[in-house]
Amino acid sequence: MIDTHVAVEITPETLAAQRRAGAPLAILDVREPWEAEICAIDGSILLPLSTLPENLSALPQEIPLVVVCHHGMRSMQAVMWLRSRGFENAVNLEGGVDAWARRVDPGMATY
Numbered sequence: 001m002i003d004t005h006v007a008v009e010i011t012p013e014t015l016a017a018q019r020r021a022g023a024p025l026a027i028l029d030v031r032e033p034w035e036a037e038i039c040a041i042d043g044s045i046l047l048p049l050s051t052l053p054e055n056l057s058a059l060p061q062e063i064p065l066v067v068v069c070h071h072g073m074r075s076m077q078a079v080m081w082l083r084s085r086g087f088e089n090a091v092n093l094e095g096g097v098d099a100w101a102r103r104v105d106p107g108m109a110t111y
Contacts, residue, residue: 009094015066016104025064030078039109041068041100049074065090072096
């Protein structure tokens with residue numbers, strides 16, 4: 001299980017291992033729709049960063065929430081914002097979907 005009281009980030013490899021193990025978690029993709037059309041982690045919830053405030057109630061709070069963007073900057077901003085609103089289980093995917101593609105899923109398109 002991800003220790004979100006300490007960790008603010010999770011590596012792509014750790015996320016992949018958690019998914020393989022069937023750990024309960026959700027992946028929130030805060031990129032724009034055009035970016036997600038190029039590539040996305042299977043099962044991700046797409047909510048662009050600008051839409052988070054109006055969609056807060058749609059996010060799970062009872063399981064770890066791994067937040068993803070292209071390289072990890074927007075998602076880190078989202079994690080800090082979410083944690084300030086009670087989502088203590090929000091963690092950033094280190095390096096974003098780009099790192100996921102390069103280190104976990106080399107067949108995934110990159111941009």
